[in-house]
Amino acid sequence: MFHQNLGPIVQRAMLELETFKPSILEKYDREVLIRLYWQYHPRFKSFKILSTKNANMLDIGSGNGGLFYWKEYLLPARADMKMTALDLQKGEHFGKYERYLVFNLDSGDIPLPDNSFDFIFLSHLIEHVSNWRSLVENCARLLRTNGTIYIETPSKHTIDLPSKEFYIRKGYLCTTINFKDDFTHVETVDLDEVGDFSSEFNLITLEKGICKIPFLENTLLSAGLQQRDAELCQYGLWSKLLFSSYLTLCKQ
Secondary structure, X not given: OOOOOOHHHHHHHHHHHHOOOOOOOOOOOHHHHHHHHHHOOHHHHHHHHOOOOOOEEXXXXXXXXXXXXXXXXXXXXXXXXXXXXXXXXXXXXXHHOOEEEEOOHHHOXXXXXXXXXXXXXXEOOHHHOOOHHHHHHHHHHHEEEEEEEXXXXXXXXXXXXXXXXXXXXXXXXXXXXXXXXXXXOOOOOOHHHHHHHHHHHXXXXXXXXXXXXXXXXXXXXXXXXXXXXXXXXXXXXXXXXXXXXXXXXXXX
């Protein structure tokens, strides 16, 4: 799927953005828009429903640990989930997790027991490591049978998108559009290649695709432009430009 030519879709989106005129907003306030965006996003869906009851979940690349708050954000509530955070440094919300680990993924095998997690979350993390194959092999080792891995990463074509400065000059406040806007990115990752490699470790692909929510993207952009809101602009741009791709794997 990810080898398909997305160029025509992306080019049309870029042309639309050149002449985009904000619409009159009547239905949705800011918080409603953000809630709707995440409610239908593959990342949120995976967190909420792709693990069993009382799952042990490993959040790799946890950042500040804000993912914890998704447990009670919208339905279904996931107070049953036991979460472990892992990152280069302790995030401000890591104390909310059942446990946390400060670890550099480029330094070797993750020092956690085999077959100890039901769900592993790799959201915008795989593009930051020097050896994604080693990371996937580690995750396969840590994952229990029937467990799930969710991987999300910038799409391959983001390396050729305009920079964030290009869109900021046009009034779209944002932080990341081109892959290199984030200086900590190492390389774009082909998720078809990840899926093929994962099969060596009894991981099968359940789902893969592009994170795109057409119904909301123009409304997000309109609200973002009118309210000078970087978060709303960013979500609209990410959707329209097919910024993120995702892959869901299950261990046989």
